[in-house]
Amino acid sequence: MKKVLIIDDEEDIRELIQYNLIKEGFEVSTAENGKVGLEKLKESKPDLILLDVMMPEMDGMEVCEIIRKNNAYNDVVICFLTARNEDYSQIAGLDMGGDDYISKPVKPKVLISRINALLRRGGMTPTEEENTEINEDLIIDREQYLVILKGKKLHLPKKEFELLSLLASKPQKVFGREIILDTVWGNEIVVGDRTIDVHVRKLREKIGADYIQTVKGVGYKFIA
Numbered sequence: 600m601k602k603v604l605i606i607d608d609e610e611d612i613r614e615l616i617q618y619n620l621i622k623e624g625f626e627v628s629t630a631e632n633g634k635v636g637l638e639k640l641k642e643s644k645p646d647l648i649l650l651d652v653m654m655p656e657m658d659g660m661e662v663c664e665i666i667r668k669n670n671a672y673n674d675v676v677i678c679f680l681t682a683r684n685e686d687y688s689q690i691a692g693l694d695m696g697g698d699d700y701i702s703k704p705v706k707p708k709v710l711i712s713r714i715n716a717l718l719r720r721g722g723m724t725p726t727e728e729e730n731t732e733i734n735e736d737l738i739i740d741r742e743q744y745l746v747i748l749k750g751k752k753l754h755l756p757k758k759e760f761e762l763l764s765l766l767a768s769k770p771q772k773v774f775g776r777e778i779i780l781d782t783v784w785g786n787e788i789v790v791g792d793r794t795i796d797v798h799v800r801k802l803r804e805k806i807g808a809d810y811i812q813t814v815k816g817v818g819y820k821f822i823a
Contacts, residue, residue, distance in 0.1 A: 601718055602643060605629045606636035606662065607651035607680060612705065616649060619707040620714075633657030637665060645675060646718055650697075652681040660695050667696035670754045673744060676717050680705065693797045696756040699784070716785045733823055737806065739767055748806055755805065758783060762798050763821075766811060770823035773814045795819075 603625050607613050613629045620627045628643060630636035632654055640648070648666070652659040659679055666672050679700040693700075699717055701710060732738050738747040744760055746753040755763065761783045766774060779795055799811055799819060812820050 600624060600626045601647070602626045602628070602645040603714065604636065604639055604643075604645040604648045606633060606639075606648060606654075606659070608632055608654045609651070612651075612680070612703070615707070616705060616710065619711065623711055625714075633659065633662040636662055640666065640672070640675075644672070647676040647678060647714060649701075649714075650677055650679050652679055660691060663695040663697055667756055673754050674757065676757065678713070678717060693794060694801065698756075698758055719785060733767060733770075733810075737810070739764055746806065753805060755802075759798050759802055759805075762795070763802055763806070763811075766819060766821035767823075770821045773817055773820045775818040779818060 601624075603620055605613050605616050605620075605627065606629075607616075608631055610631070613631070617627045617629055628639050628645070630639045634657055636648075636650070650659045650662060659681075663677055663679075666675065666677065676699075677697045679697050680703060681700055682703040699713065701713060736749050740747060741764060744754075744757075746755055746760070746763065762779065765779065765782055776795055784794070795818075799813075803811060810822055812822050814820055
């Protein structure tokens with residue numbers, strides 16, 4: 600039974616989502632704000648967190664940032680709930696390490712489909728290969744879900760790791776955007792090109808800009 604933690608300050612939203620998730624066989628816990636949510640996270644590690652962006656005291660961005668700094672929760676999927684459709688809100692969420700976002704008002708059928716797709720992808724890496732030693736400076740350890748850069752361990756957010764793992768599985772091969780979205784995010788998840796661009800930008804910031812090359816109008820390739 601998959602566990603979902605709902606962190607939202609609106610009681611009616613929590614109850615609606617909880618009711619529909621329980622009907623689908625999920626084990627659900629709820630929290631009315633970010634601080635309580637972090638406590639619930641420690642009590643029972645969920646597989647996925649539905650995290651409201653706009654909350655008093657501690658907003659969803661802050662909660663996500665705290666979670667992503669703790670390596671114990673690297674495999675927890677974080678999906679933002681937001682009533683705002685502005686690009687900056689969505690991109691900020693992805694920058695913080697979120698895996699996806701869903702706009703309010705929540706449609707139960709869409710929500711269930713999105714959660715199932717996220718969880719199916721959650722424990723999967725794009726390739727069955729084991730460690731890949733790119734060069735003396737960079738190693739991708741797929742068993743431990745980490746990157747070793749110049750001897751230093753980097754625990755990347757799930758989607759960043761899966762994207763890097765996919766690109767590095769075949770250096771010099773150009774991966775089109777549709778292939779990347781289908782492999783890393785799943786074809787049931789509605790995300791746009793900007794989602795990929797944000798994750799590539801974050802990877803470049805962490806491992807260096809020279810490893811991932813943009814192929815204009817097509818996608819990206821990894822330079823070994």
